[in-house]
Amino acid sequence: SEVVDRVYKEYMGDAESPAQVRDGLLDAIGDVFFVISSVEVARYHRDAGNPVYFYEFQHRPSSVEGVVPAFVKADHGDEIAFVFGKPFLAGDV
Numbered sequence: 001s002e003v004v005d006r007v008y009k010e011y012m013g014d015a016e017s018p019a020q021v022r023d024g025l026l027d028a029i030g031d032v033f034f035v036i037s038s039v040e041v042a043r044y045h046r047d048a049g050n051p052v053y054f055y056e057f058q059h060r061p062s063s064v065e066g067v068v069p070a071f072v073k074a075d076h077g078d079e080i081a082f083v084f085g086k087p088f089l090a091g092d093v
Helices: 002-012 018-047 079-083
Strands: none
């Protein structure tokens, strides 16, 4: 179907390597589990007359080096330490 073809092209494009296929699948899964529901909730808040701010956090924390695969930019919740100031604390946390 046309929808399937468009979705495939959006996420797989011209993937030629297993890494490109992996990245496309991760993007698709992330959109299904996080982005679609987040956009829906943001619309409800907007429609209720509230201001809505939407962001995508992609900064890879240096603390995950050697723990998380190199292709992972940022995991769900990684922004919390940055929002609340962990990078600016001195010494051990």
